[in-house]
Amino acid sequence: MAYKTKQREIMMEYLKGMPGRHVTAGDVTEHLRSKGQTIGQATVYRQLEKLVDEGIVGKYMIDGVTPACFEYMGENAHKGETCFHCKCEKCGKLIHLHCEELEGIGEHLYKDHGFVLNPLRTVFYGVCEECAAAM
């Protein structure tokens, strides 16, 4: 299956080092370059795609402008721990939420509306605390 290349290992190490945090393809490249590693943007995308297919990392699409976000899932992938995202329409900040109460939404949608929620793609739009205070 997947080859154990040096680039892949470094990427894994980096992603594993920040669980529960969002990383873009650009972040990966930049980080590896700062470590003195030469890596092509194409390799990052291709390797990330593989990792997503293997279920090791999650991929979040916010919109067509913001780069896609990746996150290490690893062992947590089996715990059913979902995470939701809030996107501020003012400053563009992305808020990352692990909240039990929100996790109940999926269950409610399924039981009462027969809808199987996909938290990976679902984004709450609104205004964040700072921007709301500044209005």
Add this chain to the structure above:
Amino acid sequence: MAYKTKQREIMMEYLKGMPGRHVTAGDVTEHLRSKGQTIGQATVYRQLEKLVDEGIVGKYMIDGVTPACFEYMGENAHKGETCFHCKCEKCGKLIHLHCEELEGIGEHLYKDHGFVLNPLRTVFYGVCEECAAAM
């Protein structure tokens, strides 16, 4: 407020003519061009953005490659009644929900996370009942 320009009216008419269906920015441009109307792609995007902000049109992001989809949601959408939407990733069907339990989400996000939810722009992605049964 928003000016009543000819381009805006034609776009509104087109969008209103296909409720419940998704349209890309390219579709709008192409349609208007086929009607003998000259319209710039930039105008389409700028006008769509305004309509989205006004809550008249919904905007759906599938991923970073597929163009964004727009859909007419009615000019009454901003009357204060909260209305949530579920978008089926399989068949593309859009489900409109008026649900008290979901309305509690906004309150929860505000109280516990300081986030002011914008229901007009928030879309739940997932799989609808029919498509889930067919899988």
Add this chain to the structure above:
DNA sequence: TTGCGTGCAAAGGTTTTGCATGGCA
């Protein structure tokens, strides 16, 4: 040796922006 992985560069496509012009209020 086989064939996947990598790097570089260029392409692909959507969306945004700059600037001068035109149209609504």
Add this chain to the structure above:
DNA sequence: TGCCATGCAAAACCTTTGCACGCAA
């Protein structure tokens, strides 16, 4: 008249693809 909206074109941006070379198995 004062702005906002428009058109055109170019830019910006993320992502994908082509191709030759390198490296894991």
